[in-house]
Amino acid sequence: MLQNQTIVKQTTVPGHRYGSAGTAKDQSIRLKADETIYSEGEHALAIYQVEAGAVRIYRLTASGQRYILSFCGKGEWFGLETGNVRTDFAEAVCETCIKPFRANQVAVVPIDLLHIALTNLAKAQHKQLVITEQSALKRVAAFVYETADRYPGDCEFDMMMSRSDIADYLGLTVETVARCFTKLREKRILCLNGKLQRIVRLLDRDALVALTI
Amino acid sequence: MLQNQTIVKQTTVPGHRYGSAGTAKDQSIRLKADETIYSEGEHALAIYQVEAGAVRIYRLTASGQRYILSFCGKGEWFGLETGNVRTDFAEAVCETCIKPFRANQVAVVPIDLLHIALTNLAKAQHKQLVITEQSALKRVAAFVYETADRYPGDCEFDMMMSRSDIADYLGLTVETVARCFTKLREKRILCLNGKLQRIVRLLDRDALVALTI
DNA sequence: CGGGTGCTTGACTAGCATCAAATGTAGTGG
């Protein structure tokens, strides 16, 4: 049953290759943009650490609305569940590299599951504040700031997420997110580059921080 | 240092008594309404389980705005932190009884910290969805449903929280919360009793559930 | 060139916040 599920999961990740040898297990997995890592209802067999790129964790409501619970960047962990069944979906946002740790390996490899759970809890609680602290502009500012935190020292970075990803993450619409980015540009807090306007250059970090408070 | 901090914490809970004997340590603590259990910045020395009543966990923004992260009812755990410093406040909502488990005891008493952390993570994620799924009426309905879940089988129960507690929990204003309760009454989904209108009698559980989806 | 996708902008509307006031209840002091 466990092996069977593993195969099912692998078929949902058609493009991945195991490491360089192609035979070793639990090596890094390479994913193309929007590839599925796991889906709701599947058996939870492993937890994952992001090595490069970004992952979105989301749920679908009965009406088909998507809610992105969190984005995971380099070094962050995801896939830890209360039960042994997935309650959400995980997908690569862009070209991404992740490393799986299967349940039986977790006992061997010294992973502090409690620490991972508590870190994710702290992230979830912080996001509650960001969402509740209404004002679309503040939410988008908080998102940009959070993303910038993953590139310490850099004033230019690629957000990687689409406007619709950001909207589903912040509980806004695509149009509102676009308008907020326009406002941030008008305020000379940042400018956007790249064909999809996803590359941010921070012009006034202090003003950005001021917005997130 | 640890003992010193314990004293500091106890002074912030002036009205509590230790168990029936009055001398044994880590017995149940009785709290009056709005008594503080711990505050932001204190050292985290214990986790707690609610035995009766309810506890609110909240944060304050720089502007003094209060955001209630969660309510903890009977049997639920709170006070587990990533570091050893409190990042939030915990207060009794009403007359409440809690049982502390101090750090050194946790190793002795068989407490599954990981399970507690994961349960709280699941709660926090679920709340993200409730808040993001805008519509004030749906949020209030979800809150009532969540509270009703703590009294399985009962169709009448005391919410205990004030309208302003509920507002700070759901990211709404007191007025909007009151209007939503009025709508739920007009729809014959519930009626409110008690001098503070905090006692709910569920008339149409199905209609309530339908609203939360 | 045409069609597809993702981002942006504009016009209009619905829903919640805000400000203000009324109601109900309890407690206090004359």
Next chain:
DNA sequence: CCACTACATTTGATGCTAGTCAAGCACCCG
């Protein structure tokens, strides 16, 4: 017993914010 204050809740009127619907632009690819 009644006037007065204090507090929690409710209701009403108004304005602003973000959602909705619609259109336009830039880029890519067949």
